[in-house]
Amino acid sequence: MAVQLLAYEVADLCLGKPPLRSLSASATVGDALAALKSSDENFISVWSCDHHSSKRNLECVCVGKVCIVDVICYLCREENLGSPALALKSPVSVLLSNVKGLVAHVEPSSSLLEAIDLILQGAQNLVVPIKTNSKRKQLPKSSSPTSSISPTIHNGEEFCWLTQEDIIRFLLSSIGLFSPIPTLSIDTLGLISDDYLVVDYHSPASSAIEAISRSLLDQTSVAVVDSEGILIGEISPFTLACWDETVAAAIMTLSAGDLMAYIDCGGPPEEVVRVVEERLKDKNLHGMLEELLNCPYDVELLSPTTPLSRSWCSRCSSYSARMVRGAEAIVCHRWSSLVAVMIQAITHRVNYVWVIEDDSTVVGVVTFANILEVFRDNLESMI
Template structure:
């Protein structure tokens, strides 16, 4: 097992992948937003370098430092700030450095000949989230001007996919339950469906999903970086003004009239600024097809009050199908499993839904007991590989 990891290099996982987009540190938040919106490939982040974009002379790696990466959720959480909601045009002219993580070591530039064993150590033991790997001929890459350097991005998901493809080498680990392996994390962030969505921002800034519950600990959905990214910057005023239960419906229903009305009531200056400066079609699109009854239902009882939380989507589906492998067709719907689910089953679930985590429920009512993340899964393989040999 360890031999196999040592024989493969991180560059092997970059084969066939498109180069990662990048920006100089002199770029603005608006530049990052434009890059991410135009990104049609699978990568959902861009890397920021300390390079001058006008540089055309050769340089080596030491002369150009990787400062970090920027994802759509970073921009959303930045725009949610009160001063930025009111003047998004000014916010977009802020330097991109305001979006970079303040915690060092989350993004690591590694050499293409690093072994997968070393990559696993960096992601599990050292706590990195993203590895930036030079692609192509290394010697040529070091002589390219800054505007032509190419890199690829590797995440924990890529390592999990590698282990799934090589799962036979790690028997009997993959067949063990996540409960037996003690992978269920109970220190997860959560919000009641009646709580303001803005309380999720602290976790979202760490790229951590937030469970949304009802009736105590019944899981009804999640507020995740991936779900918010699908709405792009339109998610910012919704995240700032809606309750958690309403935000789930917002993410799933493409911003219907009731939510636009509520956002306009709660944050009129912000919405006017956004519609003028950012042309957010999702929030200002014509709502002629929506009935007046929906508006009345939303505002009944309070001119700015939220709708009563809709029937829990995850729970409703679980009751109908009896399945605990829910679809990602709905942006806010959570992927769930049981404590007795095997490690390999959880890996398949997460990868199939492009989720970084799987929530763990204990009964048909989807009572939430914890979450399993990619870091937990990779940690299980790390411990297995480094376990002392049994005589």
């Protein structure tokens, strides 16, 4: 049975995966925003294609991925606060992380062990070629960067990508092969990391911008705690990604605690939205206020006289088709078993689970990356 598990290839994990939707590396931040808002997916792949290259394997390469959180953090930069519209005209390359290797191309014949190794080396997404639907056609070279709402074809092939979650799901389906490891506690297995991101409940949300960016890279979240270290909730990139660029205004004006209320499932309270509007004016961030209300990249163009609260609430409801999780953190305890934590994370579509004491103080965090290290060591022993 163990030998059979080791025989699985990347192609086996790709069964049923949808083709990637892509964006050209020559696109702008605004193009990326429009593509994300017209998609049910939280991430869009970015491709660099050189159709004049003599080397076929260098013609089309996925160079990264972007999500709305990237746009939000970019708009929160000091140099972009005065004119978000101008910032949206910047090349999409400004959103791509300086950390290389977040995406990696792999062959369908690559082994499960090779896939896990790439992820443990830092790759968040493995780009895999899949069989092309013959009914689809290659987009003409003159197509707009935002016209790729349907899957695009590169070098005659379509691609999907695998994530940490995909591999964890696959391992969970064969969890019995790893007995007794799945029943051991996360503390016994040494899976609790004390390297986590945290912000005080009363601190300005703007003080957490760097932490939000890092949590997106680490595929974790930012814990929101009180003065005694009690876990109150979290600011999750996954939740932020279900909103739109107007959250940048909330980040620049609210406390961390109020931001949690703002992004929580169901939409922001009217009184919080009014506070954001007034504080934008007090901070002389009229450019952000006006430009976001009239953003040319928005799905619905808004009138300058549209009340801020009504416009933002309508945007929130437009994302109801996506799975939106609120600001409540997913937690476990030191004695929680590995398999229980895996099921928790997969059920809530997160790559991490917070570890707390009985009094709700934060102990640390367990991530999919930590869990994959345990399975990788065990798989190697099966060889």
